[in-house]
Amino acid sequence: MNLDIVPDKLGSPINYKVLVIIGILVIGFHIVVNVLEDSDVLIYGFSMIIPASVSVLGFLTARRYAKTLVYSRAYTMLGVAFLLMFFAEFTYFVYEQILDLEPYPSIADVFFFMFYPMLILYLIINIRFFAPQIPKIGIATIIGTPLFVTLAYIYLTISDIGSFDFYYGIIFVAAASTTLGLSIYASSIFKGGLIGTAWLVLVIGILLDVVGDTWYYYIEAIETYTLEEPVNLFWYSSYLLILYALYKHKKSL
Amino acid sequence: MLENSLDNLLAPSLRKSIEENLGKSTLNKIEQRLMERHGMGIAQAIKDFYKFDGVLREFFGAGADGLETKFLQNIIDLTQQKKTTGNWITLKDQDLAKIFLESFADEDKKVIIGTVLDEPLIIADILNHCKVPQTSGYRKINQLIDHGLLVSNGYEVSTDGKKIKKYETIFDNVKMDIEKNVVVVKIQLKKSSFQESTILQVIPS
Secondary structure (H helix, E strand, O other), rough: OOOOOOOOOHHHHOOOOHHHHHHHHHHHHHHHHHHHOOHHHHHHHHHHHHHHHHHHHHHHHHHOOOOOHHHHHHHHHHHHHHHHHHHHHHHHHHHHHOOOOOOOOOOHHHHHHHHHHHHHHHHHHHHHHHOOOOOHHHHHHHHHHHHHHHHHHHHHHHHOOHHHHHHHHHHHHHHHHHHHHHHHHHHHHHOOOHHHHHHHHHHHHHHHHHHHHHHHHHHHHHHOOOOOOOHHHHHHHHHHHHHHHHHHHHHHO | OOHHHHHHHHHHHHHHHHHHHOOOHHHHHHHHHHHHHHOHHHHHHHHHHHHHHHHHHHHHHHHHHHHHHHHHHHEHHHHHHHHOOOEEEOOHHHHHHHHHHHHHHHHHHHHHHHHOOOOOOOOOHHHHHHHHHHHHHHHHHHHHHHHOOEEEEEEEEOOOOOOOEEEEEEEEEEEEEOOOOEEEEEEOOHHHHHHHHHHHHHHHO
């Protein structure tokens, strides 16, 4: 690349090597934990390190934009969201590995749930600033996406209607899919812009999180969840993609 | 490039707004891109708003619309804007409002403004009409130009054939109120200032 030439258009392409590395990392990890006899601590360690990393990068980015009205607030919310996710995983670890108690449902679920309002705030701060007037298509995306995903979850678990897991799952799936609807709309705002790529990666990350959550609450409803479930792959790759999106955004601006 | 008086007035506030909302590093990136693509700084590009808009779109896509509207909202009361007629704008930005307040509080500046309210004059004529001392008169006229309250409009040809700029105010009328310790300044812009502002043309209402 000739550094003297001024580009006609600024670009921030996705580095596919990063995506391959994320893929290899999570699939490799999944194979390892399924081969090892006692891998619970390893799984918890991995589950805590990733959200902690996103949280640290979120807070560092917020600090970079310190005292600004949009980015400082938005990235603080993102940092808090993943800090709560870390607390949730840590609480699960303490319950299951130290206290030998069943962690689901427990206080950890409050942390898990609080993750979503914080992520929603992050998205809303961005949307409110960059697109104060939401067009009809935007409203349809924001409302339609969680509606569709939640109805799909209800359809899958309808046989379990009346049970605690059924209703509990609806709350989480609805919250997770709300983040997806908002992120899809936010991504459409920035499409074509330098930060559009970062938002696209973020949407894919949140999409994987929603798939993971829907799958998880489905298998919790039918009581087949174990720590070695492939559902963890979705969460790991989701958070790593969000980490990559955060890095791309930080690099772009 | 022909400078528009309203854009001239709004440019510094827009710059401040970017920094306040998105941070210094974002502002630096935008400035860097403006320089490499158009060879101009942010203050200059804001006055040539199409170029500024183009660069914002490179960074934020359609998010540039919201960003620009927000900037303007911080400076001008857009809700009042829709209700009023006759080119009146209400300034929300307190630094900008303070410039107006201070300019009218200064007796010399007030007289200078009054002199060029209806017709553009060259600086020497302004000083003659106002009867203010030359040195401080020049300084105060320059301050009014720097703050965007006076803009050049036309030329007068001197006896030796040189073109000398004539200056006039950007507004026809100004109203000032202090509401709960907040300075509220309403200015009735000259028709040309309002219609030729690229900022008002580019930013969606």
